[in-house]
Amino acid sequence: MSSIPDELSYTKEHEWVAGLDDGLTVTVGITAYAAESLGDVVYVQLPEAGATIEAGDAVGEVESTKSVSDIYAPVGGEIVEINQTVVDDPSLVNSDPYGEGWLFRVRIEGTPDDLLTNEEYATLTAAES
Amino acid sequence: MSRPTPLHEVHKSLGATLTDFAGWLMPLRYGSESAEHTAVRTAAGLFDLSHMGEIYVTGPGAADALDHALVGNLGGLEPGRARYTMMCDADGGIVDDLIVYRLAADEFMVCANASNYLKVAAELTDRAKNHDAVVDDRSDSYALLAVQGPNSPEILAQLTDADLPGLKYYTGLPGTVAGVEALIARTGYTGEDGFELFVQADDAVKLWHALMEAGASHGLVPAGLSARDTLRLEAGMPLYGNELTSATTPMDAGLGRVVRFDKPGDFVGRAALSALETEKRLVGLVMKGRRVPRHGFAVVDAEGTVIGEVTSGAPSPSIGRPIAMAYVTSTPAAVDIRGSHEPVDVVDLPFYRRKK
Numbered sequence: 001m002s003s004i005p006d007e008l009s010y011t012k013e014h015e016w017v018a019g020l021d022d023g024l025t026v027t028v029g030i031t032a033y034a035a036e037s038l039g040d041v042v043y044v045q046l047p048e049a050g051a052t053i054e055a056g057d058a059v060g061e062v063e064s065t066k067s068v069s070d071i072y073a074p075v076g077g078e079i080v081e082i083n084q085t086v087v088d089d090p091s092l093v094n095s096d097p098y099g100e101g102w103l104f105r106v107r108i109e110g111t112p113d114d115l116l117t118n119e120e121y122a123t124l125t126a127a128e129s
Numbered sequence: 130m131s132r133p134t135p136l137h138e139v140h141k142s143l144g145a146t147l148t149d150f151a152g153w154l155m156p157l158r159y160g161s162e163s164a165e166h167t168a169v170r171t172a173a174g175l176f177d178l179s180h181m182g183e184i185y186v187t188g189p190g191a192a193d194a195l196d197h198a199l200v201g202n203l204g205g206l207e208p209g210r211a212r213y214t215m216m217c218d219a220d221g222g223i224v225d226d227l228i229v230y231r232l233a234a235d236e237f238m239v240c241a242n243a244s245n246y247l248k249v250a251a252e253l254t255d256r257a258k259n260h261d262a263v264v265d266d267r268s269d270s271y272a273l274l275a276v277q278g279p280n281s282p283e284i285l286a287q288l289t290d291a292d293l294p295g296l297k298y299y300t301g302l303p304g305t306v307a308g309v310e311a312l313i314a315r316t317g318y319t320g321e322d323g324f325e326l327f328v329q330a331d332d333a334v335k336l337w338h339a340l341m342e343a344g345a346s347h348g349l350v351p352a353g354l355s356a357r358d359t360l361r362l363e364a365g366m367p368l369y370g371n372e373l374t375s376a377t378t379p380m381d382a383g384l385g386r387v388v389r390f391d392k393p394g395d396f397v398g399r400a401a402l403s404a405l406e407t408e409k410r411l412v413g414l415v416m417k418g419r420r421v422p423r424h425g426f427a428v429v430d431a432e433g434t435v436i437g438e439v440t441s442g443a444p445s446p447s448i449g450r451p452i453a454m455a456y457v458t459s460t461p462a463a464v465d466i467r468g469s470h471e472p473v474d475v476v477d478l479p480f481y482r483r484k485k
Contacts, residue, residue, distance in 0.1 A: 039146070039355065040163045041452075042444040043419045061420050065162050065444055067356055094161070 002032035002125070005098055010121035013072045015099065017115060028074055028094060031064060033125045038064035041093040044081045045119040046071075046104050054078060055112055060103070062093065074115060077108040083097075134179035135272045135333040140400035143306045143351055150354060151193060151243035153180040158353040165356035166446045169319050170483075172348025173278030175340055176357060182246020182268040183327060184239040184253060190261030191235050193394070197363055198256035199227065200379065200402070202392040211299045211316055214387055215379055221405055222375040223382075225249050226367065230301045238312070238327070238364060240273075249313055253461045259450030277323030277341060277360075279483075285324055287310040287343040289313065300324075307339030318357065320364025321483055359443045360483060362452060365413065365479025371424055371440045372454055380407045381456065383478070409437065409456040414473040416451040420466045427465040428455045428473075439464060447481045454478070 002008070009017045014034035018027040035041065043063040053059050053073040060071040082104045086092045092101040116124065131154040134140075136288050140147065147155035156177060158165060168174050176361070187196055191206040198382050208231050216224040225245040228237045241249040250266040253478030256265050276285060282293055291313055301314035312327040324430035328336055339351065356366070379388050388402055416422065422442035427435045437457030442464075445452040453473075455461065463470035 036146075039158060040161050042163075042445075043421065045420075063444075065359065066157075068423075118186065 002036055003098070004031065004033070004118045004122050004125070006118050008098070008118065009074075010116035010118065011072065011074045011115060012124060015074045018121065020115075021109060022070065023103050023108070023111060024107055025080060025107050026038060026075060027102050027105050029059060030071065032097045032123070035070070035094050035097045035101070037075055038062060039068060040065050041090040044087055044090045044093065046087060047079050049079050051079045053077065062090075069101065073106070074110045075106055075112050077106040079104055080107050081105040087111050134177055135330040135462050136177045136179060139334060139337055140177065145351075145353060146356065148441040149179060153243055155180060156351070158355045159351045162353065162355035162359070163446045165350060165352040166359050168348060169321055169348045169352055169356060169360055170276045170447060171279070172350075173276060173284055173344055174319075174350055174352030174356065175337070175344065176275040176277065176352050177333075178273040178275050178325070179271070179330070179333065180243035181270040181273050182239075182241035182249065182266065183235065183267045183273075184241060184246065184250050185267055186253060186257065186259075186262055186267070187235060187238045188262040189235055190257075191237055193240075193261040194228065194257035194260035195237060196392060196394060197260070197396050198253055198440065199395060200230070200398060201229070202386040203229055203231070203237065205392070208233050209300055211301050211314060212381075213299075215273065215384070216252060217379070218375060219282035219401060220447055221378045221398045223369070223373045223377055223379065224375065225253060226369055226373055228314065230314060232301075232303070232312070244370060248399055264451075270328045270329050273325060274328065274333065274340065275317060275323060275338055276326045276344070276349070277301055277317045277319040277352075278349075280320050280344070280349065281321075281323045282482075283314075284340065284344040284347050295376075297400055307336055309339075310337045311336070312415040317366075318366055319360040320366070320479065320481055321360070321373055353369040358441075359446065362441050362443055362448050362454065363445055363479065363481035364453070365468060367411075367454075368441060377407055378402060378407065380405055381409055381411065383411045388406040408460055409438070410458055411469055411478070412455055412461060412485055413449060413476040413478040414439075414461060414464065415476050415480070416453070416464070417472045417474065419451065420469075421451040422453040422464040422466060424473070428457050428461045429463050429465055429470055430459055431462040433463075433470060435465075445480060452480050
């Protein structure tokens with residue numbers, strides 16, 4: 001069973017969102033479940049800092065030995081920072097998906113209402129696996 | 130519903146990620162597939178290959194039957210030796226690539242791919258019908274374990290009295306490993322030294338545990354199909370369904386040497402293959418960037434014109450960049466990866482060659 005931290009929000013596409021509480025800037029990554037399903041991540045493509053994104057957009061990709069997956073924006077807003085460390089060392093997505101393996105930060109416009117709680121996400125992944 | 134191998138419970142207890150492959154439920158990886166790959170290159174890995182087919186051809190006419198059925202010269206094979214060969218259709222297309230072990234003057238074991246062994250057994254039966262030979266598909270009763278990597282001889286030596294130093298590449302002999310009767314073959318699909326152990330299905334679990342125990346101090350790790358695929362790709366070894374298909378000939382794949390026009394008698398595919406002019410060739414590509422080319426992606430030339438197709442592609446742990454094999458008709462410049470032309474270097478195969 002992969003870890004699903006309580007304090008994060010989630011999408012059906014297996015992204016996590018942190019920092020919604022302060023309502024300004026959130027951090028986005030992919031979940032431990034997604035990382036384990038992909039296998040060793042070898043390449044991460046992220047949006048440019050400064051880009052404007054809308055929730056649901058394909059904004060990047062995560063590539064592993066066997067497959068490639070799009071990264072979907074869980075929230076809309078402006079990309080204020082990308083994690084260059086994970087671009088340089090994509091294995092951080094596997095080793096620390098909720099920490100060093102974060103992907104990008106977004107200055108959000110309003111609070112999204114369609115994200116999942118940790119319990120809802122746990123139910124989703126239990127059904128998939 | 131995919132079939133479990135005799136080692137299914139072992140894989141589950143190791144927490145393997147399982148995948149459907151050619152009708153079998155196989156371990157894809159146990160942990161990190163890159164770590165499994167590196168272990169095979171630097172120490173050793175243990176593979177469950179029980180999905181492979183084992184077809185016996187026996188009798189006084191067995192050698193002649195195989196010489197008719199396959200493109201290789203099996204009658205010229207000494208007992209105890211093995212040969213990489215292929216079965217082709219009358220039009221020259223590849224039915225399967227095979228390793229044939231000559232166990233005795235009148236006894237051969239044909240090792241076929243999981244996806245093809247039923248067809249191979251049926252074709253062998255048909256092609257042998259005018260020969261004094263019996264074709265017997267024993268795949269269901271066999272398990273196959275492979276120990277691959279530079280440490281594999283010292284691991285296996287702890288478990289057998291067989292003459293491993295005398296067992297050269299592409300030879301095989303019957304022996305006992307950890308008290309289990311086995312055909313011990315020095316063959317593999319990783320580009321490393323190693324052994325393949327053909328045993329009765331009932332003995333597979335016992336042998337697996339004995340090998341893991343013997344290998345514990347030699348860096349032996351269980352390795353799945355994902356590592357096997359990147360290992361064979363680095364070694365430039367073709368995979369049926371990717372580089373080899375019924376629409377491909379041995380010459381297309383750069384393996385014309387396996388077709389032995391010099392052997393006596395006719396064989397299935399001889400006329401078509403001898404008249405053949407091949408236009409495509411198999412090349413090795415190393416990506417300049419980090420995006421990974423995959424099976425089916427278009428290959429383009431410097432003008433952006435499509436000149437071929439990727440047959441296999443993966444990130445290469447040994448090279449540190451993604452690699453691919455592709456069929457092309459002229460000089461490749463890039464691979465079309467989801468709409469973006471990603472530049473390549475064209476290299477000679479194999480990508481990786483082990484130090485002797």
